[in-house]
Amino acid sequence: MKSSGQTTINDVARIAGVSKKTVSRVINRSPLLNDDTRRRVEDVIAELAYIPNPQARALALRRNFLIGLVHDNPNAQMVMNVQQGILEALHGTEFELVVRPVDRGSATMLVDLRHFLERQRLFGLVLLPPISENDTIAKLCAEIGCRYVRMGSARLDDDDHMVASNDCEAVRGATEYLIAQGHRRIGLIAGPHGFRSARERRLGFEQALADAGIALPRSMIADGTYTFESGLTAAERLLDLMPRPTAIFACNDEMAAGVMHAARQRGLDIPKDLSIVGFDDTPVAAHVWPPLTTVRWPIASMARSAALKLTAGLDGEDIVEEPSLFLSTLIRRASVAAPSH
Amino acid sequence: MKSSGQTTINDVARIAGVSKKTVSRVINRSPLLNDDTRRRVEDVIAELAYIPNPQARALALRRNFLIGLVHDNPNAQMVMNVQQGILEALHGTEFELVVRPVDRGSATMLVDLRHFLERQRLFGLVLLPPISENDTIAKLCAEIGCRYVRMGSARLDDDDHMVASNDCEAVRGATEYLIAQGHRRIGLIAGPHGFRSARERRLGFEQALADAGIALPRSMIADGTYTFESGLTAAERLLDLMPRPTAIFACNDEMAAGVMHAARQRGLDIPKDLSIVGFDDTPVAAHVWPPLTTVRWPIASMARSAALKLTAGLDGEDIVEEPSLFLSTLIRRASVAAPSH
DNA sequence: TTGTAAGCGTTATCAC
């Protein structure tokens, strides 16, 4: 070991009595290596507690050991869950996680992202919804040679490049649950236009009503933007209807919390006068009063699989096929009851 | 530009008719450079849209252009705000943000962190509370030669190595507000033992009562762990008291939300029967019913300053002294009123 | 199966 710093590949080579290249082969698990040699080198590596320098590897390989998380998702808990899932997958590997929020509205978003990818030569990208729905970004990655996996509410890409939840079916199930409770006048607070998740969730809602033979007048659907305030405003419109809905499905928890405020402000009792269902099962769902019935999707597991897809087949590991489709669960809490009239 | 890939320093040097070293000097804003030369090189750089390769720089400089965010904070919104603040500071620079959650309880935490730092040779670290309160980590950074800035509820280090909020004074102010509303029996739900923020907030609470000449029986203080459930449990104990408190200060919003549930379960009206104040101003504070009066601290600004301290004086930029102390604000919402009896 | 030489794209050293 040179006095100046860390143990290098040269130290290992010298002490093991082999060339650097042989050590390099051991590090990279080259199959064409004498077992004796490999073992000898591995012993020296262990003894010196040698760790290959990621910067040098990055330079030589023309590729960094960084996984990027690209997102424009305003929901903190969601982003954190994704980070946690990715880090779980990356734990014990040489990969690190770099976060990169982007602004969907910005005109320079694509150019910025391209610069970022070209400069940093990331190993791969996990794309969070809603930006993951942008096909141009996927094409950009393919063009630059950066691996990517997109997370989404439905199949956005081929299996190697996406993990998806089944939002449509999940919402259908949740709506069927409301119907089973006896509700017939059910309002929907939809998500923002252009969001795939909004489309899928609305579709599931409509299907459930259609299957049950319940008419869905346009007035029972209010537009929202996934924010608390938009939920509040939309709920005010729905609650002005005569007769008003006995239940409201909000396409995410934030908006459902807004519905609760709107109901409370008019003195409505939840769930007696109004049942409410949300989507996401963010912490707010459990912490509002009454606790919110909602749909939980396995966001951390999905992110974990996404990261594993990215790094699959690198370490000479057995290639385990990661799942691409993930199922959601209806979490039943106190915000739903049979209609009282 | 070679056919294979990106523009390199060699291309710039060749076309500008200077040596690589001179280009390097331009990139690194060396002061000893002929203005003519500099301008010529800069022109070529602009023309070729040349971007220095961060991997090669990292190898040569023995230091990466990565800022690490080390945290063990369970609050998603808080972590996201910090990330946002750091990224704001890093925007337009060559730095990227790497996130590194750690497990405070783990026996190998320090060893893992050391490995991480030695391997990745991070440029610097932003440490989030509560892990930022750990002096051993600061020493580790100093030893390894990794810059760091600690975020905290009070001055944890010298000005170059910390940014702090004034939790003690903020809570004193919030408590004085309750007192000014007429409250005399005020309960405290404290934070976890060993957390500096818990200590500071409790201190502020005690000071305010003492200053107002209000006795604080031990029974009026309940232990919490910054979680919703602990807030609920602690509130149940406080609300069992005879006479019960007319107001409760919870040391964070999560616990305050728990207090609301506990109050609701016993049919207490908020704020008529019980006033509640929280701390942090996380989204839940605005979304519970009634909206929660709470203390907001400028977490993103603090993180931004932390990152700026880390990267200060690099680009030959004017060195602007970043502030070290940040003030909190009391956000008055509907969860507080004068006591009704 | 292993080793040698030549990069990868940058910065540091030390002359000129």
Added chain:
DNA sequence: GTGATAACGCTTACAA
């Protein structure tokens, strides 16, 4: 002020 030349620590040809 500027430029050869040698690092930085690793990998990829290409030999042997």
